[in-house]
Amino acid sequence: MTVLRRRVAVAVVLALAWTFGIADVSAHPTPGSVAFVDLTVDGARIEQDVPIEELERALKQKLWVDGESAADVVRRHSGLLRAYAGEHLRVTAVGGAQPWEVDVVEITGHASDDGPRALFRFEVRAPPGEASASVHLHDDIVAHEVVTHYTTVYLRSEWAAGALSGPPQLVGTIHAGRNDVLITRDGSFWRGFRGVVAMGIEHIATGTDHLMFLFALLLAAPMTAHRGRWSARRETRDTLVTLARIVSAFTFGHSATLALSVLGGVALPVTFVEAAIAASILMTALHAFRPIFPRHEATVACVFGLVHGLAFATALTPRDAGRWQAAWTLLGFNTGIELAQLVLLALVAPWLLLLARTRAYQAFRVGGSLTAGVLASGWLIERTVGIPNPTGLALMWIEHHPVLLLLALAFSAIVARASEPVPVPAHDE
Template sequence: MPRLLPARTPAARLLPVFLLAALMLVGGLASPAGAHPMSTSAVLLDVRDDRVEGEVRLPVDRLAVAVDRDLTRASVLGADRAFLKRYTAEHVAAVGADDRPWTVTLGSGSVRTIDGVAHLVYPLGLRPPDGRVTTFRLRYDVIVEELLTHKVVVTVRYDFDRGILKTDDAETLGVVDVDTQSLDVPAGEGSWLRGFATTAGLGIEHVGEGADHLLFLLMLLIPAPLVATGGRWHAAPSARRCIVRVVHVVTAFALGHSLTLALAATGVIDLPTRPVETLIALSIAVSAVHALRPLVARGEVVVAAGFGLVHGLAFASLIGDLGLGRGSLVTTLLGFNLGIELTQLLVVALMMPSLILLARTALYPAFRIGVALTGLLFSVSWTLERAALTSSDPFEGIQTWLVGHPLLVAVAVAALAVVARHTAPQAPSDGGGTLGAGAH
């Protein structure tokens, strides 16, 4: 006798229908949002001592609806240029705490694609009547006054006294819409000390995350516990002499990069980034070769001073990207330099005790040669990539890992030094070759 299936209840028969309807409803709601993201405007502000600069970003599609015109990438810079600039200027205003209006200026517009949407972008300038920027109220209703659903994101992307110096620090003040057409912009509330501390942090970050700068410093430190005689490396007679050598190396590098950092940041010298970065890679190669065999007497001091000049140009490029005004330039240079020196001293403090201990063991020649060859390999790879002779650096992964785990590297070297001290305590004369001059 065949088995009979249980009869389906009315609710069970309707369940597939409900599921299908739910899927269609979710798909219908989700698809428009995914296919047609709502464009927003943006106001980006750079707060300085005597003025506020920035830019206004207007999505062309939303602007067309607001002004009731057919706008294209070509027309906003052509037939509609004057009208749109006049329209935008009429809907931007700034008022100080004393209720006095500020002067508003718009620069020449350009079209830029942002998040896949064409935007009309105007440089913005706001100037207080007394030439002193303090907290002010920004009144803004471009597009918003006609398109009630439109949103405008207002962001401060630079304010030295409040420690806002780069994109990662940018502060979103709020959103302008049909209900909120003005926002208070804080200014003049911080201090030079906060900006100084932030730039010092940038110096620490720039060196701490820069594999090339760290590797250059390490290549200079490796021969510091040694002395060169007859073109060969030998263990230094005392720890005191090692410390003196390290002080000389760090001081020479600091003087070199400080000089070019100041000259480049003030615009006295200006070199393209690619040649500078290529020279930095070459500086690592030279210091690695010197770690293998002494090139000249006290060569690491000479290399540190000479190539410190090149590294200073690279440091200056970051300061240039910040767009600093003259008022904060001196403070920035001092803070940034302090951050660099603190990072260098930290590297020295982490590595030199272990290197001094290792240098008095039979294991140091092999360690020194291995590290120097690794540095030479990395530097050659960087040089080829930065000179546009290769498209990528095959060692980028391991470099990133090493830079991301400095304490682990320092602990590993320290452990190696302790083990070597107990298993191979005697340091023989370091290996052959006659390249370079001796230093007694």
């Protein structure tokens, strides 16, 4: 009967507003609330943005004083708002035996076009075994008293489905006649983990600058330096050891700063990080052309890996998801990065080693280092000066034809090796 009465009340209020102009709905629409739900590895994070004037109507008391900022209003009434919000938001699993534990972790105030607002942040923890279940969101923070109020609910991310980014999905609308929305889920912890691993793989596969950095490092691996020049080729075994050291050092570097960024909040300005990445590619390209740091490639790879790790972290945006989810996200994303690097190494290294045993490798190394240097210079100009990348068309072509480039490398290695003169065995006279 309660739901029926509320629906009747909503209908009556809207009819009166339309007929007598009491609320002048069309000219002065009532500001609504919006809620964003992030379903995490152990529960949920919810952000709900509520107009302060609607909170006043729900609480039946004055909160905001003319001239006072929204932040001051929230700070002055923090205890009242925290207790009130905690009583009017619940989450339960479909078929679950008990409500999930809800904590109001933060309330902040901010200005908006429709007046001052309060942003509530909730942390929700699921009972054991329910973290991947479909859930009911019971939310009547304003609607239990204000029958004209609407709250639009969006699902912003979902660990169990492997959806940690992308546009928010509309779940439903909460109002006086309906204070419950169902968020249907069809996932699991491992599906979520696989989704994060896929994110890491995709980040490397589509990150042309990271791939170019690795390529420039690999170019010099089969060579040894003498008097400031690349003069001799390493044996295959020594080359493989060098490659393993370089990739391991780069992995250690980017893993360290990725962990510090995701778990510890360490960050540098994005423009600086992106420019530093371009500079790292340019330096490794110059090294592949002429030795700059011979026998120290692994150390340099580790140092530059620290910078690349900060860039990797920008792809995660965990939205304050909690330590457990941040840790699992970090592990999965980093695993994806390493898998992508290993696949790249497995695809490129055999042809690079074959080509390195031919006289054509010097020309290939010089051409590859110059190409990487030109592309790095384009990125550096774009990221420091702010003008369009002068190598944009070449980059676009490279990004759209990775398979063709790999086939060209394989074909070149095979032809170069087949063209090598066959040594004539010596004969005893």
